[in-house]
Amino acid sequence: ASPANIDKRTARGSLGGIKIAFLEKKTRGNQVTLLLQLHFGDVKALQNKEVAANFAGQMLMRGTAKHTRQQLKDAFDKIKAQVMVSGGVDSAVARITTTRDNLKAALDLVAEVLREPSFPQDEFDKLKQEELAQLEGNKSEPQALAMVAIQKHLSPYPKGDPRYAMSIDEEIDEVKAVTLDQAKSFYKGFYGASNGELSVIGDFDSESTQTQVKTLFGDWKSPQPYERI
Numbered sequence: 001a002s003p004a005n006i007d008k009r010t011a012r013g014s015l016g017g018i019k020i021a022f023l024e025k026k027t028r029g030n031q032v033t034l035l036l037q038l039h040f041g042d043v044k045a046l047q048n049k050e051v052a053a054n055f056a057g058q059m060l061m062r063g064t065a066k067h068t069r070q071q072l073k074d075a076f077d078k079i080k081a082q083v084m085v086s087g088g089v090d091s092a093v094a095r096i097t098t099t100r101d102n103l104k105a106a107l108d109l110v111a112e113v114l115r116e117p118s119f120p121q122d123e124f125d126k127l128k129q130e131e132l133a134q135l136e137g138n139k140s141e142p143q144a145l146a147m148v149a150i151q152k153h154l155s156p157y158p159k160g161d162p163r164y165a166m167s168i169d170e171e172i173d174e175v176k177a178v179t180l181d182q183a184k185s186f187y188k189g190f191y192g193a194s195n196g197e198l199s200v201i202g203d204f205d206s207e208s209t210q211t212q213v214k215t216l217f218g219d220w221k222s223p224q225p226y227e228r229i
Contacts, residue, residue: 011206015214017194017222022209023201030100032202034107038092038114040190042227046162050089051174052182053190055127057087059183062123065116069123072113081106085113089162090229092191100203104212111216117187124180135172144168162229192222 011022018036046053062069076083081098083106094114098106138144151165158164166174200209 193217194222
């Protein structure tokens with residue numbers, strides 16, 4: 001299990017703008033883990049977009065054109081897939097842990113989550129209340145206050161910059177002001193699969209997974225050019 005040996009057994013390549021790293025190996029229970037990260041935007045285009053971006057990313061798993069939030073949860077549970085999909089100001093991440101037989105179905109559902117979010121208003125309202133409750137609680141939490149202080153020290157960028165570290169009060173004001181339309185607008189303006197990385201390790205078929213990924217994401221172009229911040 002040395003890094004050099006793992007590296008030697010890892011197949012690398014690209015599918016359009018997505019770089020891939022695949023490591024096929026036998027695992028207990030035929031387990032396989034997939035990690036997909038998509039990148040978008042640049043420092044100029046992402047000015048004053050952080051809160052809308054965070055809400056867009058958190059809404060992905062709260063409903064699609066074909067499934068409600070609960071139906072998605074039930075569908076993933078049915079195929080014994082542990083799935084996380086989220087997004088931030090300059091990237092989105094999807095992680096799947098499942099079995100060889102269920103990888104295809106899980107990846108199909110993840111593509112639906114990423115490409116067809118429905119942004120239901122009731123889920124947005126719930127999410128907003130959850131965020132505000134957590135932020136209000138953080139105002140009296142020494143650990144949360146210390147984290148903000150460290151972020152401000154390590155990230156001394158001007159307000160509006162995607163790297164700017166907001167105070168808790170600033171974040172509360174931003175969360176109160178953000179709208180569902182702003183979250184939708186961010187998603188529409190930035191999400192796509194023109195730039196990213198995909199890694200898969202465990203018990204899976206490399207060839208069929210590549211074909212599936214190309215089918216699911218090959219035509220999903222990012223609306224904005226990407227440049228790493």
